[in-house]
Amino acid sequence: TILTVLLIMELYGLSSSFIKRHYFVNKRMTWNSASKYCKTHFYDLSTFTTEKEEQQFLEDAAHQPADAWVGLYNQSGVWKWSGGENATRITWDTANKQPEDDNCAFLHKGYKKLHDIDCNSQYSFFCMNISEFVLVRQNETWEGALQYCRKQYNDMASLSSLNMMDSGLEKSTQAETEYVWTGLRYLAGDWFWVDGDDLDYKDWYQNEQPQCPAKNFHCGALDKKTRDWIHKGCEEKHNFLCSAQAVPPAVPQTTVHGTPPVPPTNPTNPV
Incomplete structure (x- = not known):
């Protein structure tokens, strides 16, 4: 199958x-x-x-x-x-x-x-x-932020929909830098999210996606002032957004003959 x-x-x-x-x-x-x-x-x-x-x-x-x-x-x-x-x-x-x-x-x-x-x-x-964005208030290059997110959480934040963009903007209000790194990257002629999300939703500044950004300006960030995406030099150091996955609850016991499932004794809740 x-x-x-x-x-x-x-x-x-x-x-x-x-x-x-x-x-x-x-x-x-x-x-x-x-x-x-x-x-x-x-x-x-x-x-x-x-x-x-x-x-x-x-x-x-x-x-x-x-x-x-x-x-x-x-x-x-x-x-x-x-x-x-x-x-x-x-x-x-x-x-x-x-x-x-x-x-x-x-x-x-x-x-x-x-x-x-x-x-x-x-x-x-x-x-x-179920996931949550985490704002990390320490200054890192884009690559440093990527390594931190993948080590401490799951990945860099993907703002691949309006809902996720809204959540990212909400978290970014507490950032100590004007720009906040996201998981947006330019390689081999294309922009993409490093976690594999599709790039269907876009929110570039003035709706202008950089088609051929200048060398080293291949990393995407949130601009706190314009509340849009912006491409920045990858060696710049900014605060950044990570994505943290909620921990699944315990697996319930097997059911028999169509009886209702037996819930876990101590389910793990995300909040």
């Missing part, structure tokens, strides 16, 4: 400084197996615990290719998110008599609403990662 993982969305979650990034995984598993897979390769099954998150998730999942599990399960008559918190609002497909009397939830491809079903059914699923 070919595994296809497709990044479909990102949105703020947990607090304004955290970013959830959701992925559709085109591999059929039971709910519990999907949960283990997400906690091994990502953070957890996808959750959307506020109205804003739910609306954004449902909009951005509009082109999902198949029915897919989400991180929602029933324990002793109470619906909970995979992190263990009670689900206070759920967009069930009430027009189709949902929920019924099962213990795990999936997003229906056609109706774009949640259905419940036996947890031992096999579906594709949504996983999520």
Whole structure:
């Protein structure tokens, strides 16, 4: 079976400084197996615990290719998110008599609403990662900042969407330098994010992407005054933004015969 993982969305979650990034995984598993897979390769099954998150998730999942599990399960008559918190609002497909009397939830491809079903059914699923930008208030060259971020956190910050740009700007307000290094780099005729994110979203100063920047001006930073990207000399020393990944919760025990998943005894929460 070919595994296809497709990044479909990102949105703020947990607090304004955290970013959830959701992925559709085109591999059929039971709910519990999907949960283990997400906690091994990502953070957890996808959750959307506020109205804003739910609306954004449902909009951005509009082109999902198949029915897919989400991180929602029933324990002793109470619906909970995979992190263990009670689900206070759920967009069930009430027009189709949902929920019924099962213990795990999936997003229906056609109706774009949640259905419940036996947890031992096999579906594709949504996983999520949760990350946070960290401002490092010490002056480094771009290369020095890259090495620091990869040693102390995960990588340099990628501002590859409006949400991530907003988060980066928020963090950068506390910087002690006018410019703040990001993970934006120019090599072999192209600008790119060092963590591999696509460069679809752009926010260059005056919307002018440097096509052939002068020698050594091959590193991208945030300009605190203009609130845009700017290319700077890579040997200049500035504060910088790193990306830190939240630690996944413990993997739950295996379920049997469609019973609800057993939550971890001491889940590790990012906040």
